[in-house]
Amino acid sequence: MKIAVASGKGGTGKTTLSCAMAFAAQEKVTLLDCDVEEPNSHFFIRPEIEHQEQVFRPVPAVDETKCTGCGECARVCQFNAIVTVNGKTLVFNELCHSCGACVRICPTGALHEVDQPIGQIETGRRDHVRFVSGRLDVGQAMSPPLIRRTLEQADAESLTIVDCPPGTSCPYVTAVKACDAALLVTEPTPFGLHDLKLAVETIRDLGVPFGVAVNRMTEEKNPIQAYCEAEGIPLLIQIPEDRRAAEAYSRGEPINTVMPELNERLAQIPEQLKAMI
Amino acid sequence: MKIAISTSGEDLSAPVDTRFGRAPRFLIYHMETGTFSLKENKQNLNAAQGAGIQSAACVCEEQVDAVITGNCGPKAFAVLDAAGIKVYTCGSTAISEAIDQLRQGQLHPADEANVEGHWV
Amino acid sequence: MKELVIISGKGGTGKTSITASFAALADHPVLVDCDVDAADLHLVLQPEIQTSETFVSGHVAEIRTGDCTQCGLCMAVCRFDAITDFRVDAMACEGCGACVEFCPEKAIDFPEQECGIWHRSKTRHGSMVHARMHPGAENSGKLVSLLRTEAGKLAERENAGLILVDGSPGIGCPVIASITGADAVLVVTEPTLSGEHDLKRVLQLVSHFRIPAMVCVNKWDINKEMTSQIEALAESMNAVPVGRVPYDAAVTAAQVNARALVESSDGAAARAVRGIWGAIQKQLFAEECCHVAS
Numbered sequence: 001m002k003i004a005v006a007s008g009k010g011g012t013g014k015t016t017l018s019c020a021m022a023f024a025a026q027e028k029v030t031l032l033d034c035d036v037e038e039p040n041s042h043f044f045i046r047p048e049i050e051h052q053e054q055v056f057r058p059v060p061a062v063d064e065t066k067c068t069g070c071g072e073c074a075r076v077c078q079f080n081a082i083v084t085v086n087g088k089t090l091v092f093n094e095l096c097h098s099c100g101a102c103v104r105i106c107p108t109g110a111l112h113e114v115d116q117p118i119g120q121i122e123t124g125r126r127d128h129v130r131f132v133s134g135r136l137d138v139g140q141a142m143s144p145p146l147i148r149r150t151l152e153q154a155d156a157e158s159l160t161i162v163d164c165p166p167g168t169s170c171p172y173v174t175a176v177k178a179c180d181a182a183l184l185v186t187e188p189t190p191f192g193l194h195d196l197k198l199a200v201e202t203i204r205d206l207g208v209p210f211g212v213a214v215n216r217m218t219e220e221k222n223p224i225q226a227y228c229e230a231e232g233i234p235l236l237i238q239i240p241e242d243r244r245a246a247e248a249y250s251r252g253e254p255i256n257t258v259m260p261e262l263n264e265r266l267a268q269i270p271e272q273l274k275a276m277i
Numbered sequence: 278m279k280i281a282i283s284t285s286g287e288d289l290s291a292p293v294d295t296r297f298g299r300a301p302r303f304l305i306y307h308m309e310t311g312t313f314s315l316k317e318n319k320q321n322l323n324a325a326q327g328a329g330i331q332s333a334a335c336v337c338e339e340q341v342d343a344v345i346t347g348n349c350g351p352k353a354f355a356v357l358d359a360a361g362i363k364v365y366t367c368g369s370t371a372i373s374e375a376i377d378q379l380r381q382g383q384l385h386p387a388d389e390a391n392v393e394g395h396w397v
Numbered sequence: 398m399k400e401l402v403i404i405s406g407k408g409g410t411g412k413t414s415i416t417a418s419f420a421a422l423a424d425h426p427v428l429v430d431c432d433v434d435a436a437d438l439h440l441v442l443q444p445e446i447q448t449s450e451t452f453v454s455g456h457v458a459e460i461r462t463g464d465c466t467q468c469g470l471c472m473a474v475c476r477f478d479a480i481t482d483f484r485v486d487a488m489a490c491e492g493c494g495a496c497v498e499f500c501p502e503k504a505i506d507f508p509e510q511e512c513g514i515w516h517r518s519k520t521r522h523g524s525m526v527h528a529r530m531h532p533g534a535e536n537s538g539k540l541v542s543l544l545r546t547e548a549g550k551l552a553e554r555e556n557a558g559l560i561l562v563d564g565s566p567g568i569g570c571p572v573i574a575s576i577t578g579a580d581a582v583l584v585v586t587e588p589t590l591s592g593e594h595d596l597k598r599v600l601q602l603v604s605h606f607r608i609p610a611m612v613c614v615n616k617w618d619i620n621k622e623m624t625s626q627i628e629a630l631a632e633s634m635n636a637v638p639v640g641r642v643p644y645d646a647a648v649t650a651a652q653v654n655a656r657a658l659v660e661s662s663d664g665a666a667a668r669a670v671r672g673i674w675g676a677i678q679k680q681l682f683a684e685e686c687c688h689v690a691s
Binding site: 086 | 327334
Binding site: 202205 | 405406407408409410413433434435437440455456474476477488489491492493494495498499530532533534535537538565566567568569570571573587588589590591592594595598601602605616619620623644649652653655
């Protein structure tokens with residue numbers, strides 16, 4: 001089973017929850033860090049890295065000896081990544097979405113695909129946690145191809161926890177859609193509630209069953225609880241606000257070390273989500 | 278010699294639009310005759326991306342020799358360069374004045390893009 | 398006219414709270430919320446919407462079942478696994494049009510896609526341009542570009558001296574669209590290992606686009622040693638440290654009351670934000686910050 005740990009707003013504690021659930025699990029577990037723009041879970045897992053591989057995506061290249069400058073490739077490209085001027089074809093890789101339409105349409109076979117590096121995938125291990133992390137190269141705009149490749153590393157046999165990118169657009173959708181269930185992490189502030197609502201709206205469109213985790217709970221009245229009750233969304237865990245947790249986070253220590261009393265609760269979350277599928 | 282000038286106006290008194298990729302139209306000026314025509318750049322304003330590239334392609338269609346604009350991004354510059362079109366940059370002055378400056382040799386051809394852009 | 402973009406690399410570092418305070422401190426700026434995925438600035442500034450327009454961008458494939466002969470070529474050409482059982486999953490469709498182009502029966506339509514809605518508004522601190530993406534919609538980078546362009550027009554009309562942009566987290570397409578061509582960037586970070594790591598990546602991106610950068614550390618007293626380490630990192634990457642904000646419950650209290658921190662508190666964090674705003678103004682209006690074409 002694959003569980004997405006996601007949120008609309010950034011910085012609510014996705015990585016904290018993902019790592020805490022991985023450590024609290026009683027059995028073998030895989031953690032996939034799919035927040036490839038800013039992967040952070042390695043700080044908390046501290047895995048021994050066993051393998052690193054470069055990830056590529058295909059982009060078109062022009063064989064000038066075969067190109068007649070007919071401009072069919074430029075016409076078919078929806079992303080303005082190709083232009084033909086004065087019989088010359090120019091390709092702009094940054095705009096290319098790797099759809100392959102240009103190569104397929106070229107009447108003279110002047111276009112072929114070459115590999116362009118977009119990032120790395122690291123694989124490692126610590127205790128019962130198998131760790132996989134995607135890392136986008138700085139300056140690359142498009143993260144979904146790398147997210148998809150990272151997701152391929154999920155373990156079909158055992159539990160896989162996916163630390164997702166923030167937001168509600170393409171990177172978030174790419175990661176969440178591939179999972180069986182999701183845990184949406186939020187915080188009890190107006191920003192947290194607003195962004196949770198957007199994440200809920202998106203995930204309902206995707207049809208993925210989900211529950212909510214509240215991080216940095218205070219004693220005061222909690223708007224998230226009221227919202228979840230009204231919407232019939234299960235509130236699976238609440239993590240109290242605690243300066244020790246913030247300090248541990250700053251040093252890269254998992255929350256399990258400062259709040260071991262949470263372990264039992266954390267270990268139950270996958271079971272509860274499984275029952276919702 | 279034919280020149281394309283980015284603008285949101287419709288005659289020589291209008292100012293040069295400093296955006297090349299998202300300029301509403303180009304004024305195509307004939308140096309020899311002093312006449313001009315207008316080339317709409319409308320479809321590019323709504324392009325998801327690569328507006329600069331498409332604007333450059335649009336200008337190339339007019340077979341101009343040079344472009345006067347404010348800011349030209351690296352992708353648009355690469356296209357214009359491939360087509361052998363020179364790029365002159367100036368501030369937001371009147372088109373007629375920019376043409377005068379070009380005549381008097383006060384505008385220098387850019388040898389690289391002067392703004393970094395991704396969507397511009 | 399100057400354009401300052403506030404970004405964070407890592408999410409949740411307090412970028413929007415700090416932007417809202419700058420909005421209150423600046424002299425009638427034009428405000429833009431470019432964190433279109435998780436737009437929160439309006440929760441503090443309570444804009445009164447003046448005009449709304451839909452944001453249309455890109456296309457999505459739609460198979461006309463009646464004309465489809467189920468030859469399967471569309472599935473073969475689609476690189477995004479967006480077609481199953483001769484139906485297009487709009488969420489998965491990348492809008493590349495390959496299936497539309499190659500369908501032998503021309504049985505696939507390719508309508509434009511409405512991705513969201515954007516507004517011009519008034520707030521108590523100035524005009525504001527903001528938007529809401531439809532859930533799961535694409536082209537957030539394009540929407541960001543549109544918002545900045547519209548803010549530029551508004552600023553020109555209103556003769557505003559400053560555009561304040563609340564940027565998005567990460568280093569991908571919306572962030573790139575938020576910062577290209579801006580006069581300066583402020584990165585709001587926090588003294589954590591993740592904060593440091595993400596700051597480094599986002600500063601690499603900012604320097605790639607040759608934009609002057611400043612850095613401030615929020616909740617700096619959670620890990621004082623890490624704060625010093627982060628400021629040293631910033632300096633080594635040519636970013637100017639402009640201040641530290643202490644951990645202060647007044648920040649959340651301000652958010653709950655829909656006020657900017659400097660409007661509702663005179664506490665330690667509010668005083669720190671005022672100091673940072675002073676330092677930013679010096680940087681922003683100094684010569685060395687002006688080398689990017691405006």
